[in-house]
Amino acid sequence: MKSTLALLAVAASCASVHAHAGHAHHQHMHFHEKRVPNPTVDIVPGPTVTSYVLNGLPISVQEVREGIANGTLVWANGAPAVVAQPSSYPASTASPTSVWSSSTSSWSSPSAAWSPPASQQSSAPSSGGGSGVDTPFPSGQLSCDTFPSDYGAVPAPWLGLGGWTGIQNPGSNNGGFSDIETLTSGGSCGEGMFCSYACPPGYQKSQWPSTQGATGQSVGGIQCSNGKLELTNPGLANTLCISGDSPVNVQVQNTLGQSVAVCRTDYPGTESETIALNCPAGGTQPLTCPNAATYYTWQGAHTSAQYYVNPAGVSVSDACTWGSSANPWGNWAPLNIGVGYSNGAAWLSIFQNAPTTSASLDFSVEIQGENMSGTCRYSNGQYCGGANYDQCSSTTGCTVSVSSGTATFVFSS
Numbered sequence: 001m002k003s004t005l006a007l008l009a010v011a012a013s014c015a016s017v018h019a020h021a022g023h024a025h026h027q028h029m030h031f032h033e034k035r036v037p038n039p040t041v042d043i044v045p046g047p048t049v050t051s052y053v054l055n056g057l058p059i060s061v062q063e064v065r066e067g068i069a070n071g072t073l074v075w076a077n078g079a080p081a082v083v084a085q086p087s088s089y090p091a092s093t094a095s096p097t098s099v100w101s102s103s104t105s106s107w108s109s110p111s112a113a114w115s116p117p118a119s120q121q122s123s124a125p126s127s128g129g130g131s132g133v134d135t136p137f138p139s140g141q142l143s144c145d146t147f148p149s150d151y152g153a154v155p156a157p158w159l160g161l162g163g164w165t166g167i168q169n170p171g172s173n174n175g176g177f178s179d180i181e182t183l184t185s186g187g188s189c190g191e192g193m194f195c196s197y198a199c200p201p202g203y204q205k206s207q208w209p210s211t212q213g214a215t216g217q218s219v220g221g222i223q224c225s226n227g228k229l230e231l232t233n234p235g236l237a238n239t240l241c242i243s244g245d246s247p248v249n250v251q252v253q254n255t256l257g258q259s260v261a262v263c264r265t266d267y268p269g270t271e272s273e274t275i276a277l278n279c280p281a282g283g284t285q286p287l288t289c290p291n292a293a294t295y296y297t298w299q300g301a302h303t304s305a306q307y308y309v310n311p312a313g314v315s316v317s318d319a320c321t322w323g324s325s326a327n328p329w330g331n332w333a334p335l336n337i338g339v340g341y342s343n344g345a346a347w348l349s350i351f352q353n354a355p356t357t358s359a360s361l362d363f364s365v366e367i368q369g370e371n372m373s374g375t376c377r378y379s380n381g382q383y384c385g386g387a388n389y390d391q392c393s394s395t396t397g398c399t400v401s402v403s404s405g406t407a408t409f410v411f412s413s
Contacts, residue, residue: 129154129163130200136238137222139231144189144224152241153197156274158317160185166196166270168219176214182270189224194232196221196269199241201277202286204305206237208268208296218298220269236294246289248346249406250339254279256363258312260411261319263333264288265306268296273308273331276320279411287409292342304340308333308353311362312411325357334359335378337409338399348407350378351397367400369407376400 133152142148147155147163155163167187171179189195199205208220209232222229222240231238244250254260264275279285292302310319310329323330334357338349348367352358364379376398377384384392385400400407 133200133203133241134239137231137240139222139234139238140225140228142229144191144195144227144229146229148197148222148229148240152199152203152239154200154276156198156276156320159274159321160187162188163197164189164195164221165198165266165274166221166272168194168196168221168270170194170219173211174214176212177217177219178214180213180217180219189229191224191227193224194219194221194269195224195229196266197240198266198275199288202288203241203243204288204290204295206240206242207231207233209233212268212298216298218268218271218296220266220296244286244288244341245291245294246341246346248289248341248402248404250287250289250346250348250409251284251406252277252279252287252409252411253284254281254411256312256411256413257281259283260312260363261310261314261316261329262287262337263308263310263316263320263330265308267303267306268298272322273333274320276316277307278316284408287339289339289341289346292340302340302342304338304342304347307337307339309335309337309361309365309411328357328359332357332359334361335365336397337365345373345401345403346407347399347401348376348409349397349399350376350383350409352383352395354395364410364412366410366412367407368410369402370405371403372407373401373403374398 129147129149130152132150135151137148137151145162147153149155149163153163156165157163159165161167161183167183167189169181169183169190169192170177171181183193194209197205205220207222208218209223212219221232223232224230236242252260252262259278259280262277262279263273264277265271266274277285277287287307288305290296290303290305292304296303308319308331310333314329318327319329319333321330323332325332328334331353333353336351336353338347338351340347350365350367360381361378364377366377366379367375375385375387375389377389378397381394382392383394383397384390385398
């Protein structure tokens with residue numbers, strides 16, 4: 001489940017952290033989906049130990065990393081803090097069934113990067129959609145068997161859901177939905193169900209109900225009510241899609257000879273990586289950067305966007321769906337990027353899709369732009385920062401903030 005949790009973190013240097021008036025000074029923060037933090041504390045030289053506290057109780061680094069990997073944690077205030085990643089995780093054999101929620105499994109891959117067959121080229125969906133993105137949606141008028149492609153929604157036909165990126169059938173509502181059924185391929189948007197959708201590059205869905213899951217599940221999309229599709233969040237927008245609303249422009253640039261599929265988590269919603277962005281060879285595409293002040297909140301905590309970066313040449317129909325350990329794409333893609341705007345800056349991160357996989361991506365990813373707080377690059381299995389990219393780790397990702405202008409995730413060989 002990729003819900004959002006508040007988190008407190010304090011970094012302490014063994015026998016060397018400056019004490020303050022007999023009590024600990026905590027940095028208050030939430031972790032955005034998949035963000036890798038970077039703490040700043042008043043320390044003197046010595047080995048540093050970082051501890052994490054959730055709702056007043058300590059939690060393990062593994063729980064923090066799994067939360068980040070699942071997109072469950074967001075920043076409260078200020079800059080991120082480093083989270084050390086253990087070298088291994090227990091395996092999980094969870095797999096999707098007719099009713100499922102997002103889960104991860106551990107998979108060990110060869111150290112060499114995977115390459116797709118030459119015939120498998122990433123391509124954009126050919127079924128159209130996305131027109132009329134600024135056209136008000138006629139709530140209560142369209143039949144539930146109509147996919148609203150004339151109002152900005154972009155279909156995802158490979159999922160077998162009539163174009164929808166996810167369909168949730170809520171159970172009882174007693175202070176929140178329980179026993180939420182997530183439909184699989186062959187399902188359709190039926191009475192009482194919430195039907196989620198993708199938007200054009202640079203846009204994101206605007207609709208989700210005020211009532212969410214009773215135990216933290218997220219629910220998103222428009223609803224089928226009395227046989228008609230109805231808005232669920234008209235107070236935010238009367239259109240199905242809204243822009244990222246970030247003062248910083250964020251984009252992806254692909255300098256490779258093959259297309260790259262970048263898949264966003266459908267959140268709020270089924271929380272699977274079904275929102276497709278195809279970045280063609282030599283092309284540049286906007287990457288939606290949600291503004292924490294205006295977008296979806298979970299139990300009062302802000303959220304950001306989580307993307308899965310797939311090996312070059314993998315089609316969006318293979319990449320932007322639930323996968324398996326047999327192939328390093330989908331939820332088994334090697335690398336994640338996190339994007340969100342908060343407290344006057346866009347926070348951008350690159351990190352391993354842990355604990356799901358240790359696979360290496362077959363190309364480099366670097367964040368470039370002006371007004372950046374630091375550096376961040378992935379190359380040959382290493383996540384590097386520092387003035388000369390001399391601070392590297394094979395497990396811990398990197399994060400930068402950008403105060404204005406344009407920031408670009410550059411894909412290169």
